[in-house]
Amino acid sequence: MAYAEKARSHYSNELTLIKEAGLFKEERYIKSPQMAKIKVEFPAGAPSKEVLNFCANNYLGLSSHPEVVEAAHKGLDSHGYGMSSVRFICGTQDIHRELEAKLSEFLETEDTVLFPSCMEANAGLFEVSLDKDDAMISDRLVHASIVDGMRLSKAQLYNYKHLNMDHLEEKLQETQSCRLRMIITDGVFSMDGDIAPLEKICDLADKYDAMVTVDDSHSTGFLGKHGKGTHEHCGVLGRIDAITTTLGKALGGAAGGCISGRKEIVELCRQRARPYLFSNTVPPVVIAASIKVIELISKSTDRRNKLEENTKYFREKMTQAGLDIRPGVHPIVPVMLYNAKLAQNVARDLYEEGIYAVGFFFPVVPQGQARIRIQISADHEREHLDKAVAAFTKVGGKYNILGKKKDEVIALYGM
């Protein structure tokens, strides 16, 4: 059937509405590998420009690390390009099992199963592990992929106010009659860099006989003394029943995800999780490079230590310069601007100064909470951090927001 005029005008109206609301997302073309310094073409067709990247999830600077790239080349040579199969038919190579074992060892869990992405790990987990007599009790601000994954499960859905342990306890009391219960949270919340209080969550889980699932995509590889993640940072190694995480951020940043935790849950996911059964296996080249990543971060904590130092330095300097940043210890550093237009203008001016960072505003964050989310990397050198602070100071001065509190910025620019 022809693409009817009715359909065409419906879709183009939708696109016009997105543009009119100022929500249309323009992609910038990067013409170099992912690292601290990148070459960007923006707007499309403009001459490319070298800028410092402050918005990648490349926390450990491993995305283009020479040893990781070399391991990928070797994996390509030894294990080929594609598997043309899902895992259970003919898509499991020796290296897939090797990576799963290495992840279990690193995360200190019983077993691990790989998925094409963490989004798909979340799409599989709750449907497989919980049924209609069970309950999912999630933090209200969990990642979109968890929200979607929970929708696929028949289990009853409850949520608690963000990080609010009293409210979580109320929900645990409300659901006492359910067969199985799972508390579900992000380890670190991506918009604010908030860290979930996993020790209290595990204590409540013990008290009420519930399980705990943590999506640790924004912590695996660098949070905690050995970079194992939020469970190490919070001192609850071995107490999390299921960790979902990604290979697409700190761990080389290519693609792939996993569920790591209790061996029965992991095995049941191998048997039944639909994204595992019906989507292609993670390509060997990614697996080979990921094995190298786990080796590198198991052998030395230098990169996570440097990331920690960089983060501390940047947070201090930004605070001294009078920028309003959300306090914390995570390399996600939200620079609060409150007003959407202001966030966009500041991001544009930073780009002129050679700093690549993007404005986040409604609906990605709540109304009146617009910000620029800076992400620090172990790939950043002191001079990069200083350059970013200088750019923020210059642009912040231009908009007259240095040293200003939330109310004062809102008085100037509105919400």
Ligand SMILES: *Cc1c(COP(=O)(O)O)cnc(C)c1O
């Ligand atoms: C990035 C992210 C994901 C998605 O990971 P992919 O492997 O890219 O699908 C899932 N959950 C959280 C919390 C994330 O930050």
